[in-house]
Amino acid sequence: MTTPQNTRLGIWLMIASAAVFAAQDGVSRHLAEATNVYMVVTIRFWFFAVFVMLLAARAPGGLRAATRSAYPLLQIARGVILVAEVCLMVLSFVALGLIESHAVFICYPLLVAALSGPVLGEKVGWRRWLAILVGFVGVLIILNPGAGVFSPxxxxxxxSALMFALYGLFTRYVARKDAASVSFFWTGIVGAVVMTPIGLWHWQTMLPMDWLWMATLCCSAALGHWLMIKAYAVAEASAIQPFAYFQLPIVSVLGLFLFNETLRPNVPVGAAIVVAAGLFTLWRQRVREKQTAGG
Structure with a gap:
């Protein structure tokens, strides 16, 4: 039985997931500053691993079905890429702040479009290539490499955006034969296995209040993914994906008022160009999918 389609509900669910992920990033920054990035990411993936194991145990076929993959090596690569991307992004939150980190990271849909040809064999037309180039101009405006000393x-x-784009493309590739539940299971387990020795090596004492924030981080990660999954279940991805960009203004408010970050004038200008290019790319993808379905 298919889920009834409701685009309006899908939009609100996507905006809600963006708000949850923005709050999650704020908590991640606080915990990484209070302890260290590797310990925070390790505990997060421990929770993720337990969560996916419980889901798999309740699903038809149980844990055995969840472990059966047609692409085991690629599933491992997905998990390693994602956990490395999360570590880099949290490091960026501490070093650069939430606003500038997200302003650059939002270019990942453009990277997905650029790499969909070599990775998935998809055709990228000249209009989308032009949008990709315009988007990268926006990234350069954000980075502002000509102003004084450029920070690496x-x-x-x-x-991090490049790695997340590869993770997304590999996820689409394994979806040709593996169910979403299988990919979800492998992501959680591989991430926990990779991070455990690193996290234990960097383990340090955490204050009781920070343990509460850690619990909030873990629960928000599960809630954010659940909201996103529900959004895609009730509406077409191409119709609701643009609303994921709401994460940028929400996280900017958190950065300004909770972490006393500054907003350089070039950042919103560059971010607006990147978002516009990303929305155009999504629109062209939708047009292409309709042409393919109709022809």
Whole structure:
């Protein structure tokens, strides 16, 4: 039985997931400053691993079905790429702040479009290539490499966006034969296995209040993914994906008022160009999918 389609509900669910993920990033920054990035990411993936194991145990076929993958090596690569991307992004939150990190990271849909050809064999037309180039001009405006001393940290969220784009493309590739539940299971387990020795090596005492924030971080991660999954279940991805950009203004408010970050004038200008290019790319993808379905 298919889920009834409700685009309006899907939009609100996507905006809600963006708000949850923005709050999660704020908590991640606080905990990384209070302790260290590797310990925070490790505990987060421990919770993630337990969560996916419980889901798999309740699903038809149980844990055995969840472990069966047609692409085991690629699933491992997905998990490693994601956990490395999360570590880099949290490091960027501490070094650059939430606002500038997200302003650069939002270019990942453009990277997905650019890499969809070599990774998935999809055709990228000249209009989308032009949008990709315009989007990268926006990234350069944000980074502002010509103003004084350029910080290498400014490249960290871009590398993180590149890794997240690869993670998304590999997820689409394994979806040709693996169910979403299988990919979800492998992501959680691989991330926990990779991070455990690193996190234990960097383990340090955490204050009781920070343990409460840690619990909030873990629960918000599960809630954010649940809201996103529900959004995609009730509406077409191409119709609601643009609303994921709401995460940028929400996280900017958190950065300004909770972490006393500053907003350089070039950041919103560059971010607006990147978002516009990303929305155009999503629109062209939707047009192409309709042409393919109709022809």
């Amino acid at each position: 940290w400014a490249l960290v969220p871009f590398i």
